[in-house]
Amino acid sequence: MEAFLRAAAGFVVAGLELEAEPSAVGAAQRSLDDSGLLLLGEVHGVRENPLLIRALMQVLGLTSLALEWPDDLAPAVAAFLAGETLADHPMLWSGDGRITAGHLAVLAERAAAGPLELTLFDGTMEAGWNWSQRDEAMAARILAGGAARNRTLAVAGNAHTPVSPTELGVPMGACLTRSRPGVREIRINYGGGYYYNLRPGRFARAGPRGRQARFYLQDDALVLDLPSASEAVVPQRPWP
Helix, strand or coil, X not given: CHHHHHHHHHCCCCCCCEEECHHHHHHHHHHHHHHCEEEEEECCCECCHHHXXXXXXXXXXXCEEEEEEXXXXXXXXXXXXXXXXXXXXXXXXXXXXCCXXXXXXXXXXXXXXXXXXXXXXXXXXXXXXXXXXXXXXXXXXXXHCHHHCCCEEEEEECCCCCCCCECCECCHHHHHHXXXXXXXXXXXXXXXXXXXXXXXXXXXXXXXXXXXXXXXXXXXXXEEEXXXXXXXXXXXXXXX
């Protein structure tokens, strides 16, 4: 735990250069105006993910964030954002990359900069639930949290953010669309590099590598290009 907190304290929250095209910003704002929500689909375990979240919140003027973290962590995270040391908790240690040192640093910086409403929307699956039922429950927690009051950026693994059914089932984004018509998804496109999700992984190189992140519309889809990803510091412990 001490090593994880040292990594968070050493994470530099710097302004990530984001080229945001006006058409994409306009489409994202319409999603927020129409539905109160904007979805961001990520691959877990990338160091730059929390910096992209921060950049989008700044561009769009948002103070409400929802993360695919276990809701059992809410009291410990709230105390951390109030200035206390983050308490150890078994749910911190899944090792799947949703929780990183950079996330703690960015959350602390956003909370210090002004009001931050944070919703954690993953939870315990009931016995016998399938993939779609878990996503439906996550959508319900988002709607019961900050999104019930404020325009909210909701961040999850990119299998959960599509706004229509997929081969996996009915994702969280599609469930939200039923209650909040007009919600849009941003998909992060990783141009190469590394991530950590239970084990180290590497992205295939995708086309020429640009010099900065870019947010744009492509065939009416919202895309956020990250030219190169680096592996995040992810808390992990061996499973029994």
